Amino acid sequence: MPIQTHPPTAEPQAKRARRKEARPGELLAAALDLFVEKGFAATRVEEVAQRAGVSKGTLFLYFPSKEELFKAVVRQSLSARFFEWSAEVDDFTGSSADLLRHGMLSWWERVGDTQASGMTKLMLTEAHNFPEMAAFYQTEVALPYQGLIQRILQRGIDSGEFAPINTELATYSVTAPLIFLAMWKHSPVNHPCAPAALDPQAYLASQLHILLNGLRPRTSPL
Numbered sequence: 513m514p515i516q517t518h519p520p521t522a523e524p525q526a527k528r529a530r531r532k533e534a535r536p537g538e539l540l541a542a543a544l545d546l547f548v549e550k551g552f553a554a555t556r557v558e559e560v561a562q563r564a565g566v567s568k569g570t571l572f573l574y575f576p577s578k579e580e581l582f583k584a585v586v587r588q589s590l591s592a593r594f595f596e597w598s599a600e601v602d603d604f605t606g607s608s609a610d611l612l613r614h615g616m617l618s619w620w621e622r623v624g625d626t627q628a629s630g631m632t633k634l635m636l637t638e639a640h641n642f643p644e645m646a647a648f649y650q651t652e653v654a655l656p657y658q659g660l661i662q663r664i665l666q667r668g669i670d671s672g673e674f675a676p677i678n679t680e681l682a683t684y685s686v687t688a689p690l691i692f693l694a695m696w697k698h699s700p701v702n703h704p705c706a707p708a709a710l711d712p713q714a715y716l717a718s719q720l721h722i723l724l725n726g727l728r729p730r731t732s733p734l
Contacts, residue, residue, distance in 0.1 A: 536574050536584075538564045544585050548630030548698060552582060552638050552645065583648055589628035591652040594660070601663055608668030609724050615664060616690065616716050624693050624712065632694040658683045668727065675729040682727075689719040 542563035546555045557578050561571040575581040597615075604611045623629050631649075639646035661683040668674030693712055 535564070535566060535570065539566070539571055539574060539581070540585050540588050543581050544589060544627055544631075547582065547585065547634055548627055551634060552578075552642060557581070579645065582645060583652075586631060586649060586652055589626075590623070590631065591656065593622070594656045597660055601660060601667075608664060608671060608673045609727075611667065612664050612686070612724070613720050615660070616686065616720060617713065619690055620693065620712050620716060624690065624697065629694040630698045632691060633698045636691075636695070657687070661686050665727075672729065674727040677727070685723060689716060 539560060543555070543560045546560055546563065555578070557571055558568050560581065561568045564571070571581075575584060600614075601611065604614070606614075631653075635646060635649050639649070658680075662679040665674060665677070665679040665682055665686075669676055669679070693715065696710060697712075
């Protein structure tokens with residue numbers, strides 16, 4: 513009796529197609545974890561591929577080098593969000609103080625309390641060894657974020673809510689607490705310089721109180 517053969521069903525093919533489509537995302541997630549855990553220099557592409565469950569050759573089909581993999585991680589986890597954040601600044605109808613509060617607190621929820629905030633620590637510790645990567649991060653993340661903060665501060669100045677200030681310099685007063693939280697989150701819990709018990713939301717509320725009271729216009733000098 514002849515052996516009957518059956519043509520392959522569409523279901524396995526569909527599963528393979530879905531798996532192929534998911535690979536770039538899986539590779540980026542694995543790379544983000546390893547970059548944050550080990551740093552850029554110590555992370556090997558073989559480790560990224562292994563953690564993502566693919567071969568090294570498969571990784572290079574999507575990302576030709578570790579540097580390009582790093583750039584893709586930054587774009588996916590951070591710089592791609594600026595379109596959304598910029599629109600939020602444009603569409604916000606409340607006060608500039610409320611907008612600044614929303615920006616800082618939502619940063620913690622969307623970035624600070626996620627693995628992506630570990631990229632801040634990575635750049636602070638390794639930028640001097642990889643100047644081209646540092647320049648890329650500056651262009652893709654640091655400068656756009658400073659630009660958003662400057663827009664919020666200028667909005668407050670124009671409305672009379674905030675005193676006239678150098679908005680470029682003032683952005684560092686806003687970002688410093690966020691950088692501190694990023695470093696704190698990704699530091700060992702027993703690190704002597706890291707507070708063991710810190711409520712990020714309460715910390716940001718305290719920093720906002722200081723910022724907003726310092727930004728208020730005054731009729732006479734202190």
